[in-house]
Amino acid sequence: MDSIVSNLAIGLLNKSVADELSAIHQYMYFHLHLEDQGLGPLAQLFKQTAIIEMGHVETLAERILFLKGEVEMAPSTPVEKITDPAAMLAKAIEMEKASANDYNRAGQECGARADAGSKQIFEELVGDEEAHQGRFEKQLESIQRFGPAYLALQSFGNVDPSNPGA
Ligand SMILES: [Fe+2]
Ligand SMILES: [Fe+2]
Secondary structure (H helix, E strand, C coil): CCHHHHHHHHHHHHHHHHHHHHHHHHHHHHHHHHHHCCCHHHHHHHHHHHHHHHHHHHHHHHHHHHCCCCCCCCCCCCCCCCCCHHHHHHHHHHHHHHHHHHHHHHHHHHHHCCCHHHHHHHHHHHHHHHHHHHHHHHHHHHHHHHCCHHHHHHHHCCCCCCCCCC
16 A cells, blocks of 8 residues: 555544544543433443444554554543533434544545555444444433433333342
């Protein structure tokens, strides 16, 4: 692969690392506040998603190193201090949609320059981000259908019957 092609891919991959790091920070912020509000299941969904985004950072970073680039480990945007659960989900849906769009475009750019390895990574990430979007949308739809109490009731199902005081 010539250096113009690999430099373009390294730029796209590093931008994606930055967006993934922002998502990790944002989702951990949501996780902490949801735990604090006693909304365990939604808190767990954000934590689990943050862990998947960490895997994305690793995949992207490994490709950058393979292309002999440097990994810029800096988030692209600061954390937004959102504490309302429905607003958190709306923000997360917006972030996932933006990531899927960016990765679709990045995959096309890499494909057009005969960089199938980077293209394949971006395409795999599109699938993951769309799955995250779908899970967040499902939660938001349930809040809209059943009201905010849905989240609190969801927490009841999480109580361990053998240790109800936990
Ligand atoms: Fe991701
Ligand atoms: Fe995601």
